[in-house]
Amino acid sequence: MTIAATRTPVAIPTRALLVCGAVSGPLYFLTSFTQAALRDGFDMTKHPASMLSNGDAGWIQVTNFLVSGVLLIAGAIGLSRTLEPGRGSVWGPRLLGVFGVSLLFAAVFKADAGNGFPIDSGPVGTGSATLSTAGALHMAAGSVGFLSLIVATFVFASRFSREGHRGWAVYSRATGIAFFASFAGISSGNANAVVMLAFWATVLLAWGWVTAVIVRFTR
Structure with a gap:
């Protein structure tokens, strides 16, 4: 009689997981900026x-x-494996995870075309005639994800303050405040050129903060 060998699942090393998180932001923006520069009709x-x-x-x-x-x-x-028990050790990683999940929803449910992009979507200066179901779900996922990321900056700021890392605490709070302000601006419906560019800049700032925090704990 033969006895089947029991296979033990191989756990992914924590450092490998952290490296994945650290490259997510640079990959996202490298891909987005390249497309923004090359695709006809797209205007940041x-x-x-x-x-x-x-x-x-x-x-x-x-x-x-x-x-x-x-x-x-x-x-x-x-991060959830790396952080020692204490303030933010549970909700910090969870909030970043929610932001990650929101990106998956953003992929499944596309934003509506309009305002001249793609070039056959209508004249510049006009948006979509109606908000589609997919477009509404995309906006909802984005709102949940962005707000989770904003809250995460303050959760980690609280942890950094408690640990005596004042520079990191200030950096985290400043990122959250700037990102919230630009998100509020674009959500107001008055997305002029200044508001749109500010939104691009603060999304880049927020992704940079995510990368910096993960790299810090990787070390």
């Missing part, structure tokens, strides 16, 4: 990165959302 003063999911080359941004989301979720799991 008029369009958010999520609109890159539309058109013949939209699959690139969809894949970008999926890959970045999976990598960030992996990084959040790595």
Whole structure:
């Protein structure tokens, strides 16, 4: 009689998970900026990165959302293993994980085309005639994800303050405040060129903060 060998699942090393999280932000923005520069009709003063999911080359941004989301979720799991018990050790990683999950939803439910992009979506200066179900779900996922990321900056700021890392605490709070202000601006419906560029800048700032925090704990 033969006895079947019992296979033990191989755990992914924590450092590998953290590295995944650290590269999620740079990958997301490298892909987004490249598309923004090359795709006809796209204008960073008029369009958010999520609109890159539309058109013949939209699959690139969809894949970008999926890959970045999976990598960030992996990084959040790595952080949950790394952080010593204390303030923010539970909810900090969880909130980053929620942001990662929101990117997966953003990939499945595309933002509506409009405002001149893709070039056959209508004249510049006009948005979509109606908000589609997919567009509404995309906006909802984005709102949940962005708010989770904003709260995460303050959760980690509290941890850094308690540990005596004042510079990191200030950096975290400043990132959260700036990102919240730009998110509120673009959510107001008055997305002029200044508001749109500020939103791009603070999303980049927030992703940079995620990368910096993960790299800090990786070391």
